[in-house]
Amino acid sequence: MDWNVWFVLLLAYLFGAIPAGAWVARYYGVDIQKVGSGNTGATNILRTLGAGPAVVVAVFDVFKGGIAVLLARLFNIEGPLLGGVALAAVLGHNYSVFLRFTGGKGVATSFGTLLFLDPLVALLAFPVGILTMWLTRFVSAGSMVGGLAAVVITIALGRPFWEILTVLLLAGLIFWTHRENIKRLQAGNERRLGDKTGVAEAPQTDSVTR
Template sequence: MTGLTILMIGVAYLIGSLSSAVVICRLYGLPDPRTAGSNNPGATNVFRLGGRTPAALVLFMDIFKGTVPVYCSYWMGIDPIALGFIGVSACLGHIFPLYFGFKGGKAVATAFGVLLPLGLELAGLLIATWLAIVLIFGYSSLAAIVAVSLAPVFTWFIKPMYTVPVVMLSVLIIIRHKDNILRLLKGEESKVWDKVRLK
């Protein structure tokens, strides 16, 4: 592993550590998403807590912080496997943010941002998959799990040389959703449009 790759892994983690949900909620005077709602600092929970605008800002920022380090590394000529480690590092920053007590989110939007440099075809397939599952079942977590599970399959047909890095990313996101999987199996998972009643 080259010095440039190691540097970009560190940069990706530091960028990923910026918790968009916490920052946006503070700006909008909303409860801390780590301790309110689903206790997950992500766009879906911010949507429940504060509505569309803050959720959209969180979504954009979370995608952006995944795209920037991977896109820069891609144009630096870093090889596919190393790009996988850089992408995973950005997601680990989101999951265990250095600046916010290592308590972060599920990294779904950040993972999507990591995959964006691979092409609009892949992005479109992932968005279509996520939307279809949400519209049919209403669960953001289920949509994320299905989308990331299919991501390596889509990648194999679009840019097969990146399949292994995408598998690495998918496994991380699925593991991060273990609690959601258990709640889905028990029928206890909240749907996207469920609003939170604040005390």
């Protein structure tokens, strides 16, 4: 790989690493990693600060992944290397250098990368995740089912192997970062959408899965 590719991969990681959730919460005087789930994503922002800040964080997290893919294409990066850029952006979000390599769970950023990588797959998988979330009221369930749907759709549409592998790895990261949620779903004590979180509440998850 030439230096342009390494440069774009680094930029993709840094774009993904921008901790919008932590910075928005800090504006409100809250350390988001010390409340609720400790997650910096939009769901914890919603439970802690409300819908307005959550929408801001969600939109930013989606488009920082998309911008990483768009930037790579401006450098004429396609194929497997483009998949690597998408993964770098999501890894940046999950393990942000600005948050001592902690962060969010990568769902919105994964959607953003996929939206720019393959809009049809993203737009077909999105309603599956949303419907699951609406029926179960579990954001975690909707996130994981949406990730699985993206894999199935990518295969069904006959996309190139590198794209299938990229989407599979993105879905795998979603399941990995939701491993504590899976345990809580099995135990029957996972929070449902709409549940509120007090700012004094201790995080539910360890620092690795935030």
